[in-house]
Amino acid sequence: MKVKVLVRNPDDYLRETKRDIHKLPRNYDPALHPLEAPREYTRAMNAVKLERVFALPFIGSLDGHRDGLTCLGKHPDHLSWLYSGACDGELKLWDVAKRKIVYTVQAHDGFIRAMAFSQETSSLYTVGDDKLIKQWKAQELDGSDLKAPINTIVTRSMLTGISHHRSKPVMATCGEACNLWEHSRAQPIKTFQWGVDSLQSIKFNQVEENVIAACGSDRSIILYDMRESAPLRKVVLKMRSNSLCWNPMEAFVFTVANEDYNLYTFDMRNFASPINVHKDHVSAVIDVDYSPTGKEFVSASYDKTIRIYNSRQAHSRDIYHTSRMQRLTCAAWSLDDRFVYSGSDEMNIRIWKARAAEKLGVVKPREKTALRVNAKLVEKFAHHPAIKRIHRHRHVPSHVYNSRNELRNSRIAARRKEFNVRTHTKRQLPIIPEKAKVIVSEQQ
């Protein structure tokens, strides 16, 4: 007769000293873990509720400007340096970690319209209403670099935007026309002109380094190649675009902030229709900036809110607003992908978390794993109605809520009218997909 009865040695299962951690033997046999699906569902429910509980995105505000903000500049090498330009021509350098002004300098006589950084020469270029391009040194945090500009270029036309080439010592300004400048030259090395209208904003592509895109006041977006003699292509939309930003990870994708409350993501190779239309704002979108990962972007709108979108999704992931924040003029996403800056009319720069429920500070490895598991659970059960409802829930200011409902009704009415027109006319109207409706024409 052979017998073996189960016997466990307690020494194998209990910890030896008080200082050790408890021993936790595991057995993944599903018979020991019944009711898998409801338990995971309950955990997902708890995770999504906790996410809402900890969703406190506002970190602080940088107070000190004496006039509304116009532009924000992030130094490519230093994460905690933030340059901001105001309507009275003041340029301030902030230490974001300490939330203090490092230095202030009166850069221009009128508005500071835009600023751009050059990594090679480690300098900052600002452009203002006094038709000057000023080059400032940007190497030390004590602001001693900002006492006087290294170089000033006097131009003959109004300037509204500036952007610097990624590697070459070339920068592009826009105003009446697109001009390419070199650091030492007083005259532009090249001028691109297409039509009589002025350009609002201009950006160099950071991946495909010689391509430039600009938004024009004739509702167009114009593509230039630095090496060519003439502009490449132009696409005219239904309404004017206020700003644009290239995707830092995808060479040919850029997003445009439009007056018709939407943002459009275009592929520069195909202007027949945008890749994505990003809705959700209830007033004109003023500024857009991509996250350094290229997967998300932030948009600042005239309706006093900033929204964060996923690059390929039509609806916003999150909305940030405060009753104290008035009309927004600029938005930036910090280069460590963690913070979002917003500059507004009421002279404040606000710092927000990019992910509202994220824990700042030291996160221990166990905590980190737990947070990641929670995020994954929410993603897994995202389609269940109860969890979806909690996940989507955001408190929104009343003017936005009411405008949203109005807009929704007007959109449904427009669709209904179009359908009725189509069914009751004799001639065949062409069917244009919803996305492509925004494009009026494409020109070469």
Place this chain on the structure above:
Amino acid sequence: MISSKAGTDKLKNKLRSPSKQNLRQKFKSKKDEHLLPKFKNKKPASNQNTFKSQKVHDEHLLPKSASNKNTFESQKHRLSHGKKLDLKKKGNVVKHATKPIARSEILLPEEVGFLEAGKGESTADITQVEIKSSVDITSATKQFDLSLQFGPYAINYLRNGRKMLIGGRMGHVAAFDWVTKELTCEMNVMESVHDVAWLHNETLFAVAQKNWTYIYDNQGIEVHCIKKLNNVLKMEYLPYHFLLATTNDSGTLSWLDVSIGKMVQRTHTHLGRLDVLCQNPSNAVLCCGHSKGTVSMWTPNFVSPVIKMLCHRQPVRSVAIDQTGRYMATSSVDSTLKVWDLRTYNCLQSYKLASGASNLTFSQRGLLAVSLGNIVEVYKGICTETVREPYIKHFVGNSISGLKFCPYEDVLGVGHARGMCSMLVPGAGEPNFDALEANPFQTKSQRTEAEVKSLLEKIQPELITLDPFELGEVNRQAVLEKWEEKTKYMFVKPPKVDLKPRKNAKTVNKFRIKQRLQQERQKKHSMVASEIKQNLVQNTIAPRKPESKPSVLDRFKTKTTKK
């Protein structure tokens, strides 16, 4: 003594071969072949479980378009390339996840117990005394007899197999650590006790007394007297839902949430006195046996039983469901014992015993303990094959009133008219416990932590369903309904409602009444409107003409053809 149906042989074969195939698939690579014989003893059930859950995960990940080909033809959902890659990645992750889990079984420290008889002998002839003498001291102490005089005893083991609760009909209630024989509390409640049950941990237990149910502390202090649970005959505790389920003299099933003290549901079954109750551990559904030979299954979400099956021709005496929730054993007064498959509700095995089995219970490893009057018989592998003789037999000497296997131990607790007896059943308990589920070596701090964690993960009673994996599947009906609603209201304007409010109607009520009426009108209107819309759509919207390249012969085309 035992007879079986011939038809079950086919089933037996079916049940055997896929499991072996699965084993072979698992250990296909040359590296693992040397491991194959070692795992032969392992229950094939675990393989099937992992593969079953894998299947469900895959279904959940499938894009909706792939499964609803017929209904969504008008709007074809095309997944972008990125999304398709994501799904493929997820599917691969699930496939590859089963491999390391299967391999991690090597790391499990303990092995299953066994009892093998010599040549010519059968294990049924081996007595408890013989087993006790051939086993080490610690295991030998696990076999003991308690001689008490307070009536037939009901037994309940704590979920981690550490402590034990006994309740005698004359009112004796005792909670103790059965290994060290250390007494936690002992008292006489001076009333008749019908059943005892541990709640979520060793600090609370419930006693079904003559009139009402009482909840006691681990010191024996009465904490609650629940008058709503009156005349209780049997109690079951659902650990993941924190529900105490009780059956009544008058045929009422009640579920009480012990964490918040709320009565979740009380259903009057109208099926007579309920004194046979069993819990299905895999989906938390209650199983009751009735005097008409039927077995009914209940969830707190429905007033009527979710399943009702005719099992025997005589009153059902006992029901037991195994750990994995696949097999159910029922016994009746006419000495029959039947084993049912809980997926297909077919009778797998049917046996004839010497007398009617008064108690049935399954162990964690699938052993079935049957009490026939004075004797306890334990059968091995009764669900998957036809057995001819018991695995272990024990003569208790008094009529048996309670029968429970101790979790994670090779021990069977028998409560009888003159006390209780603990017997050794090698191979009954699960050798490797999962410390995050139930830890026999739990310290006080671990216990408090586990209590908090399990409260946070308490499953709502609404989620108790027959199929526990239902949550992971797509609710096709709801999706279809949503789609239909959407298409109905899209382009047709609903008619306006002219409302004449009553005299004293408040503005809030006016608004609500108007809304409700509007919705009703919309629904009525949409039925007609959708038909019209479909006709219009088919007739008016023409398909896009493919762009034809200009050719030389175009100038010969007439005006009408050119258009």
